[in-house]
Amino acid sequence: MGNTKQIDSYTNRPRERWFGTLKTSLVFFLVLGMFDYTEGLREGECEVCVELLKRLEKSLDPEMKDKPAHIEKKFKEMCKDTKKSEQRFCYYIGGLEESATSIVPEMSKPMSWGLPAEKICERLKKKDSQICELRYEKTIDLKNVELKKLRVRDLKKILSDWDEVCEGCIEKAEFIKKIEELKPKYMREEL
Numbered sequence: 001m002g003n004t005k006q007i008d009s010y011t012n013r014p015r016e017r018w019f020g021t022l023k024t025s026l027v028f029f030l031v032l033g034m035f036d037y038t039e040g041l042r043e044g045e046c047e048v049c050v051e052l053l054k055r056l057e058k059s060l061d062p063e064m065k066d067k068p069a070h071i072e073k074k075f076k077e078m079c080k081d082t083k084k085s086e087q088r089f090c091y092y093i094g095g096l097e098e099s100a101t102s103i104v105p106e107m108s109k110p111m112s113w114g115l116p117a118e119k120i121c122e123r124l125k126k127k128d129s130q131i132c133e134l135r136y137e138k139t140i141d142l143k144n145v146e147l148k149k150l151r152v153r154d155l156k157k158i159l160s161d162w163d164e165v166c167e168g169c170i171e172k173a174e175f176i177k178k179i180e181e182l183k184p185k186y187m188r189e190e191l
Contacts, residue, residue: 046121046132048085052078053107053117068108075104085134092131093124103127142187147176155179162186 056075057065064070079090087096094102106127110120125132140150140158147155155175159166159182166178 046118046125046134047136048089048134049121049124049131050117051136052082052086052089053111053120057111057117065114066112068105068112071108071111072104075108085136089131089134092128092134142183147179148172 056071056078059078060071060074064074075090076095079087079095082090090096091099093099093107094104103124106124107120110123111117121132137157140154142158152172152175155172156166158179159175162182164178164182166175169175169178
């Protein structure tokens, strides 16, 4: 038997061993792609999802925690009483009647297996990234806060919470002045 080399028809040169290395690399990257290397949730990420699912888990009867249908029913009942960002979360995963889509089973099945709320939210984030963009509105302690350090949108929110409007206000100082004028009226009610 003689030394027979395969000739590449395109380059008319002997075939190199790179082809075998290429196949090995391809298999390696395919296997690597099968594993999920996500870091998990960062601190404060998915706060609405995590908090609502923890509350749901606490409200479930111990004997019904392993039944996805019961979890879904309880979740939909819970969603009827939600407001603002929690209501938006319910809408996103299908807990409300007017929801366009429903991924509630993606939440109820892992919960029935005993998966923690953080891991469930991590999985839901892969289905719909908006879920983890939801945040609770921060409450402003007017007794201890310096209004000059707040942003204009926070000042507008204070007025909105009081059902007040600052007509013609453009500058931050004008919003602060309006809040200072109304503060005695609303601060007395809070005491």
